[in-house]
Amino acid sequence: MTVPTLLSPDVRSDRCGDCPIRYRAVCSHCEADQLAILDQMKSYRSYSAGDTLIWAGEPVSKLGSIVKGCASLTRTMEDGRRQMVGLLFPSDFLGRPGREASPYDVIAATDVTLCQFERESFETFLGATPQIGNRLLEMTLDELDAAREWMLLLGRKTAREKIASFLVILARRDALLNKKFPGDHAKFDMIISRESLADYLGLTIETTSRQISALKNEGIIRLTGKRMVEVPDFDRLLRESGEDA
Amino acid sequence: MTVPTLLSPDVRSDRCGDCPIRYRAVCSHCEADQLAILDQMKSYRSYSAGDTLIWAGEPVSKLGSIVKGCASLTRTMEDGRRQMVGLLFPSDFLGRPGREASPYDVIAATDVTLCQFERESFETFLGATPQIGNRLLEMTLDELDAAREWMLLLGRKTAREKIASFLVILARRDALLNKKFPGDHAKFDMIISRESLADYLGLTIETTSRQISALKNEGIIRLTGKRMVEVPDFDRLLRESGEDA
DNA sequence: CCTTCGAATTGATCCAGATCAATGCACCCG
DNA sequence: CGGGTGCATTGATCTGGATCAATTCGAAGG
Numbered sequence: 096m097t098v099p100t101l102l103s104p105d106v107r108s109d110r111c112g113d114c115p116i117r118y119r120a121v122c123s124h125c126e127a128d129q130l131a132i133l134d135q136m137k138s139y140r141s142y143s144a145g146d147t148l149i150w151a152g153e154p155v156s157k158l159g160s161i162v163k164g165c166a167s168l169t170r171t172m173e174d175g176r177r178q179m180v181g182l183l184f185p186s187d188f189l190g191r192p193g194r195e196a197s198p199y200d201v202i203a204a205t206d207v208t209l210c211q212f213e214r215e216s217f218e219t220f221l222g223a224t225p226q227i228g229n230r231l232l233e234m235t236l237d238e239l240d241a242a243r244e245w246m247l248l249l250g251r252k253t254a255r256e257k258i259a260s261f262l263v264i265l266a267r268r269d270a271l272l273n274k275k276f277p278g279d280h281a282k283f284d285m286i287i288s289r290e291s292l293a294d295y296l297g298l299t300i301e302t303t304s305r306q307i308s309a310l311k312n313e314g315i316i317r318l319t320g321k322r323m324v325e326v327p328d329f330d331r332l333l334r335e336s337g338e339d340a
Numbered sequence: 341m342t343v344p345t346l347l348s349p350d351v352r353s354d355r356c357g358d359c360p361i362r363y364r365a366v367c368s369h370c371e372a373d374q375l376a377i378l379d380q381m382k383s384y385r386s387y388s389a390g391d392t393l394i395w396a397g398e399p400v401s402k403l404g405s406i407v408k409g410c411a412s413l414t415r416t417m418e419d420g421r422r423q424m425v426g427l428l429f430p431s432d433f434l435g436r437p438g439r440e441a442s443p444y445d446v447i448a449a450t451d452v453t454l455c456q457f458e459r460e461s462f463e464t465f466l467g468a469t470p471q472i473g474n475r476l477l478e479m480t481l482d483e484l485d486a487a488r489e490w491m492l493l494l495g496r497k498t499a500r501e502k503i504a505s506f507l508v509i510l511a512r513r514d515a516l517l518n519k520k521f522p523g524d525h526a527k528f529d530m531i532i533s534r535e536s537l538a539d540y541l542g543l544t545i546e547t548t549s550r551q552i553s554a555l556k557n558e559g560i561i562r563l564t565g566k567r568m569v570e571v572p573d574f575d576r577l578l579r580e581s582g583e584d585a
Numbered sequence: 586c587c588t589t590c591g592a593a594t595t596g597a598t599c600c601a602g603a604t605c606a607a608t609g610c611a612c613c614c615g
Numbered sequence: 616c617g618g619g620t621g622c623a624t625t626g627a628t629c630t631g632g633a634t635c636a637a638t639t640c641g642a643a644g645g
Contacts, residue, residue, distance in 0.1 A: 170492045173584050178495040180488035191481055198485060228473050235480045236436055240443060242487040243425035247415045249494035250423040250542025254602065289623060297495025302602055304624055321611090321623070339418050499632065534593060547632055549594055566593070566641085587645090594639070603631090609624070615617095 110134060114210070119186035120160040121234065124226040132220065136212050142203040148189065149201040158190035159211030165204040165286050168197075169294065179295040181242065182287075184268070188234055192218050204287050249297045252337055257296040258306045259335035262316065266326050281326040310335070355379065359455070364431035365405040366479065369471040377465065381457050387448040393434065394446040403435035404456030410449040410531050413442075414539065424540040426487065427532075429513070433479055437463050449532050494542045497582055502541040503551045504581035507561065511571050526571040555580070 111117065111134045122133055139162070142148055148166060149155050161183050168181035180199055183189060189201060189209065212220075221227050248260055269283040270276060287295070293303045310316045315332055317325040326332050356362065356379045367378055384407070387393055393411060394400050406428050413426035425444055428434060434446060434454065457465075466472050493505055514528040515521060532540070538548045555561045560577055562570040571577050 168488070170488065172492070172496065172582060174582075176496040178492040180491045193478065194481065199488065222470075225467075225470050225473065228470065228477060232473060232477045232480060233438065235477060235484060236439065239480060239484050239487060242484060242491065243413070243415065243444065246425045246487065246491055246494055247417070247423040249491055251417065251421040299603060300623080301604080301625085305602090308624070337417060337419075544633060545593080546595085546634080550632090553594070589644085590642095592640085592642105594637105596637075597635085599632105599634070600630100601633090602629105604629070605627085607624100607626075609622105611620105611622085613618105613620085615619100 116186040142207040146203045154195040157211045162208040164207035177294045256337040285322045361431040387452045391448045399440040402456045407453040409452035413444045422539045501582040530567045
């Protein structure tokens with residue numbers, strides 16, 4: 096049962112056929128008849144920035160896709176040290192079939208709209224629909240690649256390279272979303288606070304802030320407001336990130 | 341076509357039914373008839389410690405399971421900085437269906453026996469056999485959890501905690517393999533060189549060596565030879581690792 | 586037995602990033 | 616308008632782990 100009043104303004108209708116993530120989400124390989132079933136099973140739910148969608152270790156009865164917004168996955172140690180272990184963007188899947196609980200907190204980084212399913216009915220459908228399972232495997236392999244890329248960043252990159260690498264990811268995302276070339280002049284929102292960014296990069300807030308200031312002072316990036324970033328020369332930024340071409 | 345002469349002494353026959361990883365590998369959910377097909381498709385191959393099984397970026401035509409031994413996944417930056425991003429043990433799967441190339445080098449840490457398939461025929465079988473896909477998804481989710489756990493280690497733990505965490509993993513593995521309780525007195529081989537260990541933990545060889553010596557001097561571990569480790573008090577080691585109970 | 590050679594340990598010094606401490610800067614609310 | 620309140624920036628200092636530099640150990644071979 097869908098709840099139209101919970102739709103965010105950007106989600107034009109509650110029918111799967113109109114969904115902005117129709118061709119990228121877990122349902123992307125589904126045929127029309129399978130989609131009709133998902134359409135019946137799904138419901139939308141909205142969260143505000145800062146809300147915790149899932150608490151680490153708590154069993155969760157819902158699974159679903161991010162339709163709009165951005166959520167973070169975070170692990171916290173007893174003494175309070177925190178490490179962000181992933182960022183979820185629209186079309187990314189939330190929750191793991193066959194697993195009751197998540198080993199990390201999931202927190203809305205911005206306002207988030209979720210397309211969610213009951214775990215049980217989704218798992219039944221998954222068992223009967225190989226397209227879903229295949230797509231889920233693809234997406235999980237992509238997440239694994241991203242996680243391992245991030246391990247290299249956390250283990251071996253300097254603070255400056257870490258910041259630059261993060262900005263490269265956002266600039267590429269901006270180019271993709273706005274159908275520009277990756278080399279073009281990019282302008283995008285940093286999405287997360289300095290504190291979250293520090294948690295993502297394995298740094299302190301202070302070091303994070305200092306390195307951003309340094310990149311700004313050297314003209315590699317330009318800041319408008321606290322969160323908007325412009326990248327006049329993408330290749331220069333890329334060189335700072337320690338990546339190969 | 342199997343090649344009996346390449347069998348390692350521990351692999352008693354080349355029939356899947358006798359396989360030591362029969363109930364943990366990608367084939368574990370398969371029925372007898374499906375297993376019979378895999379039995380026809382598979383071949384064994386052995387590698388020596390230090391051999392590169394897969395070069396980063398190179399297309400690979402084979403996929404398969406580790407039957408015996410241990411292999412590492414490593415990313416290298418242009419300037420030579422290296423980060424190990426995973427360790428594969430018996431029953432772990434090597435290669436990614438639907439993906440031509442691996443983004444990291446795969447290197448035999450010890451002598452390795454592989455049960456391998458041609459990519460093309462394996463992918464065809466995967467399409468027709470949901471059990472394989474489901475198991476692969478489970479295993480990939482496990483790898484993703486391990487990778488994210490490691491991100492916390494790389495981003496936030498001290499050198500001492502990193503070493504202790506690695507030893508905790510090996511001690512748990514020893515307990516599992518030898519059907520002991522995790523708290524029991526463990527004795528195991530460290531598998532990898534100090535250099536590889538440094539690459540795994542995001543440290544230098546020197547820091548790695550110093551921290552191991554420190555744990556030894558404080559009686560938290562005991563060393564016999566360079567590579568054999570004994571853990572008299574598992575809980576004490578666990579406390580040093582920064583993990584919660 | 587001694588020599589060799591790579592891996593491991595140990596010591597001395599250095600520095601990138603952490604920590605401690607203000608200060609700046611919006612934005613809200615009484 | 617003034618004074619919170621919560622980020623973000625900037626400055627001063629400290630330190631854990633890196634770097635540079637010898638040993639030491641142990642297995643392999645003559």
